[in-house]
Amino acid sequence: MVRQLTAADSKRLLAHFIALSEDDRVLRFGQRTADIVIENYVRGIDFVNDAVFGVFDSNLNLTGVGHLAYLPARGDDEPRTAEFGLSVLDTARGTGVGSALFARAAMRSRNSGVGTLYMHCLSHNATMMHIARKAGMDIHRDYGEADAYLTLPPADSASILAEMFEEQVAVFDYALKRQVRHANTFLESLMPSL
Template sequence: MYKTSNTFPLNTTPVLVLELSITHIEQIRAHLLSLSEEDRLLRFGMFASDLFIENYVSSFDFGHDVFFGVFNNALSLIGFAHLGYSSSQGKSFNDAEFGVSVSESGRGIGIGTALFKRAAMHCRNSNIGILYVHCLSSNQGMMHIARKAGMVVEKSHGEAEAHLRIKPGNQASLIRETLDSHVAVIDYSIKETFQQVLKMALRLYKPRKFI
């Protein structure tokens, strides 16, 4: 039985989530390849080799699925979420599945929760009916996010599936998603400009050599 969410909680966390495009593909690849063996197991539900990750990233369809990320000040991707829209015969086309990974340096500050809330808000405003999460039952981080969001969690043979029925968004949710998106873009642009200025300064700066 699905649990219904009439109004998914608005994102009040200061973590800024950016909707990613193909221009961020190398940052996504670097993030996923940096995950430890254990983190890869939790993210993909299996031992994922570098080749598996390379093939996974190469399969991305930015025109079909939606991707979100959180960047640190150095523009390293430390949180990544993949919102995949269902196209199988077993599920309707208004279903989506959420997958997330957070770098070790970004844990404990709500990045995973922020990514989930951003994805859920996007689902509301895109007429997605049900949001799924499928992971190992040992993935305590994902289980915490799912239960916190009020998802129904079912466990079987070491795996877990959580689902939440989401009703369509309203004007308030549309405005909120738009504002959150604009703020994240501005934040990324500021960080990008700072990194460019920093690189230029380092190239221009030549320390004096004393004899």
């Protein structure tokens, strides 16, 4: 379930990025990234103009996060371009979280008038290269880095409805997890020895 995040999720977003290993931070941000840089990055996320997506586990920790940033349009009639970056905690990898985040970003891009979805990664990032190839992205490699491009068709009523439905289901799933978590906390407070 991929839900769109808001500024209210910032604390959990930060915890997600801080939990990434040094190597994963290099893969995600293209360079070694100290905690303070991550804190500034999260503080600077524009939740209004960009779209940030997350996948939550049953404890409401963010196991996967994707950030879709819109690049400035070249002209009024030019289709927009958006850049996508994502990360999944190593405990949740290989279960489709990364692919689900990517699919959601592609859907949002299409529905918001983006003609080209772009990703920049290190070319030795075999998993990301696999996801990009599977999505039919055009990949250009240069000096150990890779740029991947996906050309998107214009939105139609089916793509808009599909995204609305997916978001509603994800919001419902999140609310359910939160209820279960509150109930568990309440029960634990009544029976601390359990």
